[in-house]
Amino acid sequence: MIEPGRAVFLSYASQDAEAAGEICKALRAGGVEVWFDQSELRGGDAWDRQIRKQIHDCAIFIPIISATTQGRLEGYFRREWKLAVDRTHDMSERVAFLVPVVIDDTGDAEADVPEAFRAVQWTRLSAGETPPAFVDRISQLVSPGSLLGPTAQIQRSNGSAPLARQRTLRATASWRSPPAPLLIAVAVIASGYFAADKLLLSRRAPASGQISAQTVTVASPVRRAVPEKSVAVLPFADMSEKKDQEYFSDGLTEELIEQLSKVADLRVPARTSSFYFKGKSENVVTIARELGVAHLLEGSVRKAGRRLRVTAELIRADSGYHLWSETYDRDLNDVFKVQDEIAGAVVAALKLKLAPTQQNGSQRAANTEAYNQYLLARQFYNRGTVDGFQHAVQAYSRAIALDPTYAAAYAGLAVAEFHFADFTGDRPGLERAYEASERAVMLGPDEAENYGARGFLNLTVRWEWAEAQADFSKALALDPGNSTVERRYAELLASMGRLPEAIEAANKATELDPLSTYAWLQLGRFQIYSGNYAAAHRANARALEISPESSFALSDLGTLQLLEGNARDALATFRKISENDAFRLQGTSMAAHTLKNTAESQRDFDLLSVKHAASAAYQVAQACAWRGEKDKAFEWLEVAYQQRDGGLGRVKIDPLLSSLRTDPRFGALLRKMNLPN
Numbered sequence: 001m002i003e004p005g006r007a008v009f010l011s012y013a014s015q016d017a018e019a020a021g022e023i024c025k026a027l028r029a030g031g032v033e034v035w036f037d038q039s040e041l042r043g044g045d046a047w048d049r050q051i052r053k054q055i056h057d058c059a060i061f062i063p064i065i066s067a068t069t070q071g072r073l074e075g076y077f078r079r080e081w082k083l084a085v086d087r088t089h090d091m092s093e094r095v096a097f098l099v100p101v102v103i104d105d106t107g108d109a110e111a112d113v114p115e116a117f118r119a120v121q122w123t124r125l126s127a128g129e130t131p132p133a134f135v136d137r138i139s140q141l142v143s144p145g146s147l148l149g150p151t152a153q154i155q156r157s158n159g160s161a162p163l164a165r166q167r168t169l170r171a172t173a174s175w176r177s178p179p180a181p182l183l184i185a186v187a188v189i190a191s192g193y194f195a196a197d198k199l200l201l202s203r204r205a206p207a208s209g210q211i212s213a214q215t216v217t218v219a220s221p222v223r224r225a226v227p228e229k230s231v232a233v234l235p236f237a238d239m240s241e242k243k244d245q246e247y248f249s250d251g252l253t254e255e256l257i258e259q260l261s262k263v264a265d266l267r268v269p270a271r272t273s274s275f276y277f278k279g280k281s282e283n284v285v286t287i288a289r290e291l292g293v294a295h296l297l298e299g300s301v302r303k304a305g306r307r308l309r310v311t312a313e314l315i316r317a318d319s320g321y322h323l324w325s326e327t328y329d330r331d332l333n334d335v336f337k338v339q340d341e342i343a344g345a346v347v348a349a350l351k352l353k354l355a356p357t358q359q360n361g362s363q364r365a366a367n368t369e370a371y372n373q374y375l376l377a378r379q380f381y382n383r384g385t386v387d388g389f390q391h392a393v394q395a396y397s398r399a400i401a402l403d404p405t406y407a408a409a410y411a412g413l414a415v416a417e418f419h420f421a422d423f424t425g426d427r428p429g430l431e432r433a434y435e436a437s438e439r440a441v442m443l444g445p446d447e448a449e450n451y452g453a454r455g456f457l458n459l460t461v462r463w464e465w466a467e468a469q470a471d472f473s474k475a476l477a478l479d480p481g482n483s484t485v486e487r488r489y490a491e492l493l494a495s496m497g498r499l500p501e502a503i504e505a506a507n508k509a510t511e512l513d514p515l516s517t518y519a520w521l522q523l524g525r526f527q528i529y530s531g532n533y534a535a536a537h538r539a540n541a542r543a544l545e546i547s548p549e550s551s552f553a554l555s556d557l558g559t560l561q562l563l564e565g566n567a568r569d570a571l572a573t574f575r576k577i578s579e580n581d582a583f584r585l586q587g588t589s590m591a592a593h594t595l596k597n598t599a600e601s602q603r604d605f606d607l608l609s610v611k612h613a614a615s616a617a618y619q620v621a622q623a624c625a626w627r628g629e630k631d632k633a634f635e636w637l638e639v640a641y642q643q644r645d646g647g648l649g650r651v652k653i654d655p656l657l658s659s660l661r662t663d664p665r666f667g668a669l670l671r672k673m674n675l676p677n
Contacts, residue, residue, distance in 0.1 A: 007035050010024055011061065011063045011064065020036065020064050026130035027135055029135070051083075052083060055080060059141065060099055061097055062101055063100050063113070066102065066104050067104055067106055069106075070110075096141050102122055102125070105239075229265050230266065230293040232293045232295070233298075234277060240303050247379035250379060257274060261481040261482060266352055268481060273291055276546075290515060295315060297314050298312070308332050308338070310328045311328075314345070326342070365402075373395050373409075374395070386424065389420035390420050396412050396416060407439075407450055408450075410436045411436075411437065411440040413433075422644075434454075448485060452484060456488050459495070465674060472489040486509045486512060487509045490509060494529065496675065497652050499530045506522050507523060517546050520546065521540070524539030528556070529654070540560065549579070551578075551584075557573050558587045561573060562587075568595065573587070574588045582612040589605040614643075617636050621639075624636055628659065630660060633657070634665050637651070648673065652670060
């Protein structure tokens with residue numbers, strides 16, 4: 001028997017019974033009681049009284065909206081809708097009751113529904129396809145004592161502003177109960193992290209098991225005042241029929257982030273932070289608070305053959321109001337025009353101006369197939385794996401073959417070529433990477449990304465510090481809000497021993513990309529180099545809070561503990577590293593040496609130097625230096641020099657190498673690398 005006050009009432013047009021049945025089946029499978037029984041739909045006074053009683057007694061009312069309801073000016077479902085709205089007039093505004101569900105492409109702006117439906121967030125479940133997370137959320141709402149809180153809302157009957165509305169849930173999303181801010185990072189962050197610049201990450205060893213998480217308790221960073229001129233672009237949902245166009249919807253999102261980040265006086269969080277919330281159910285207030293913005297831009301993409309439908313809406317986070325929304329039905333050739341129109345509408349709504357140079361230029365492909373390959377390449381690159389880098393190189397190359405003047409594709413190719421070559425030891429690939437970056441700058445001399453790519457290659461491969469400085473300065477002048485360039489510039493400053501400036505730039509990077517594991521790790525590492533261990537702990541803890549499974553964060557924490565004289569804690573921390581065998585062996589060999597566990601130290605060092613000679617020469621040199629084996633340390637530094645190991649960029653300031661600095665060979669190495677002694 002269904003328990004009054006705990007059930008969900010499904011209201012639907014008879015033509016939508018199949019989709020409604022799918023939703024009902026999913027909810028019931030999840031233990032949610034549902035009033036939905038077609039055998040009882042007989043009509044008459046008795047049935048009418050029963051329906052009225054069920055609507056009066058139910059915990060959640062789910063009106064199913066579709067092209068069918070849109071086309072029917074009369075229907076019993078409309079009576080049900082009116083009864084549900086009438087009931088809300090007697091409810092506290094804190095109670096979650098109305099949960100509209102759209103089962104097709106019907107837009108909220110044109111839908112023929114009661115106004116009360118528009119004041120709460122709609123959920124889109126294509127054809128009734130119901131993700132488990134939606135079931136979880138409904139289950140929470142029907143639980144005893146469940147109230148509105150910050151995650152679901154209803155408009156006040158007098159027309160005053162709604163409370164903060166919940167984000168649109170797409171059928172493709174994985175919805176779960178809202179977690180505490182900054183729990184385990186989603187895969188996209190992990191992927192982007194491993195694809196990050198080599199100066200911080202050094203070389204990644206093959207995985208050797210499952211990841212071990214670490215629980216970290218840390219106070220949230222100091223919240224700055226949220227600038228009014230700020231917007232986060234959340235990942236646009238792939239609403240294509242086969243759900244196979246995610247690379248396209250993600251790519252369009254990234255393009256909008258890049259385009260809007262160039263607007264003067266507009267704060268736009270970087271991709272890593274915006275994509276942190278992909279597939280999560282946090283409400284707009286939580287998202288805006290974590291990203292430090294006043295507005296959110298979200299939407300969806302449906303791509304079918306040559307046709308493209310893009311929906312976008314700009315939301316005021318503190319009130320939930322729609323400042324602007326639009327749907328674009330276009331030919332695929334018009335994708336750039338759609339991007340321009342969306343960006344233009346956003347800046348107009350925020351009373352800013354979009355520079356003319358941001359609406360055209362060398363960064364755009366001459367044809368849509370080249371653009372398609374470019375977006376595929378970006379998706380492959382963001383996986384952060386050797387295979388991903390290889391496929392990215394191939395896709396970027398196809399884009400260039402289709403459009404030899406495509407500057408953005410050359411810039412992407414340069415960085416992808418570098419990472420693939422660095423992981424595989426393909427030295428010719430490093431030269432190809434630099435040549436691609438040169439080509440990007442030649443074809444697109446007014447684009448920050450191109451100078452950023454060349455600066456990165458000058459920094460990591462050629463050790464041409466002055467040229468890298470010039471490239472990064474030019475890139476930041478063109479796009480001051482580019483977090484990737486800011487981080488790479490910070491690495492350059494640190495490599496040259498300019499730590500106060502490096503820390504300042506790293507701090508700025510965390511503001512531009514507040515949920516980037518990489519940005520916080522970079523800041524923490526620079527604090528280690530500067531000797532500010534308390535600040536290093538805070539930054540490292542923030543990185544672990546965002547991504548508890550990060551081998552790089554655990555390695556840095558172990559190093560910090562080792563430098564502080566806590567070798568026992570350091571050994572325990574290093575042993576937790578299960579994803580990166582080289583980092584684990586390096587750390588345990590150093591910590592065990594300090595604890596005078598000679599056998600363990602030697603065993604792990606031997607494994608490190610044999611298994612990872614081709615990929616972690618710099619780490620082997622660090623272990624030698626810590627263990628007091630200076631001659632071996634310099635031998636391995638020479639190997640790292642010949643391999644162009646990315647770790648060498650920190651040689652001048654690395655505290656693990658402090659025992660080598662008075663040796664004449666150390667100064668000779670700095671001179672070979674064109675670094676000031």
